Amino acid sequence: MADPVIYLDHQATTPCDPEVVGAMAPWWSEQFANPASRGHRPGLLAAAAVEQARERIAAGLGVPTSAVVFTSGATEANNLALKGLAEAELQAGGARRHLITLASEHRAVLDPLRYLSRHGFSLTELPVQPSGLVDLERLQAALRPDTLLVSAMAANNEIGVLQPIEAIARLCRERGIRFHCDAAQAVGHIPLQPAALGIDLLSVSGHKLYGPKGIGVLLVAEGVHLAPQLHGGAQEQGLRAGTLPVPLIVGLARALELALADREARATRLAALRDRLWQRLNALDGVHRNGADAPRLAHNLNVWIEGVDGNQLQRALRQVVAVSGGSACSSGQPSHVLQALGLTRRQAAAALRFGLGRGTTASEIEAAADAVAAAVQDLRRA
Ligand SMILES: Cc1ncc(COP(=O)(O)O)c(C=O)c1O
Missing domain, CATH: 3.90.1150.10 (Aspartate Aminotransferase, domain 1)
Known part of the structure; x- marks a missing residue:
């Protein structure tokens, strides 16, 4: 061979960690009920498993359980964060139309933002330094009274560099600008407490931290309003329609615990x-x-x-x-x-x-x- x-x-x-696979196992064929089926016991058990996983994820990341919105991965979390925030601004009659990101972001951030730039928003893609890091003075200079959002990743998926997200969050907070952080490559790999850092929206991916593919989370800080990008059900506080994948959610919670532990x-x-x-x-x-x-x-x-x-x-x-x-x-x-x-x-x-x-x-x-x-x-x- x-x-x-x-x-x-x-x-x-x-x-996917074998222990994660083990944690998911019962939820495929034995306890397979839909967690939205609240009228019977199997459905209630599935719902309880989802809520317990949500609590464990929230505890691991230091956020309230209400902040955790399950998605299919970081791509969807980014789309919900970026397009959801822009659309909510339009719906609220707000006047902020300017978005900022970095030239070194993942396509899952660049593409939704470029989409928005074709639909009435203006987009600044800030160059990065030869090190891959944002120049904070340059970022500060790019902030405008009509800037709605800055999106910057925590850890780069290609070169691994860590952006100064605490400083970026501070610049945004001082001006009432929302800060989205794609943390797909960071959660479970570096210490990261989004609430303590003042991050408004944070994207997580299960399969980058020894969990299953097809599951992720968007953390949404209190007071941040998003327009749903998937319609068709009231799941996830009306933010993300669709039957929740119980095995993947249970797996993500276990994977995060294991990743934080080692x-x-x-x-x-x-x-x-x-x-x-x-x-x-x-x-x-x-x-x-x-x-x-x-x-x-x-x-x-x-x-x-x-x-x-x-x-x-x-x-x-x-x-x-x-x-x-x-x-x-x-x-x-x-x-x-x-x-x-x-x-x-x-x-x-x-x-x-x-x-x-x-x-x-x-x-x-x-x-x-x-x-x-x-x-x-x-x-x-x-
Ligand atoms: C930084 C970053 N964001 C987003 C994604 C997409 O994540 P997912 O596969 O969970 O949609 C990736 C995966 O390559 C990534 O590295």
């Missing part, structure tokens, strides 16, 4: 492995770390490599290491994030993102470094 591929793409997705130890261990990987790659010459000077996730390393063609490099590694050139959601195109740091399209195309995870071992890191070194040497010789 061929050697298994070394999985270093944990920012695309993580494996977060610190995992980050310490993975930072050491990540640094070792960088040491090995840096020895190859002509390997550059993207987002080098910024605070970052412990499990991320992103590099671009001189003298190789990105596609050929990916092809050479494919059988041995699962890594990606960038976001899983914009495959094929040179990364807009790396171009926002100032890389050319060609440089961005020769990038590799390593996302380490809970199961990553030291011997896997050595084997991955060996594979990259061999591929780079071959390609450079050719």
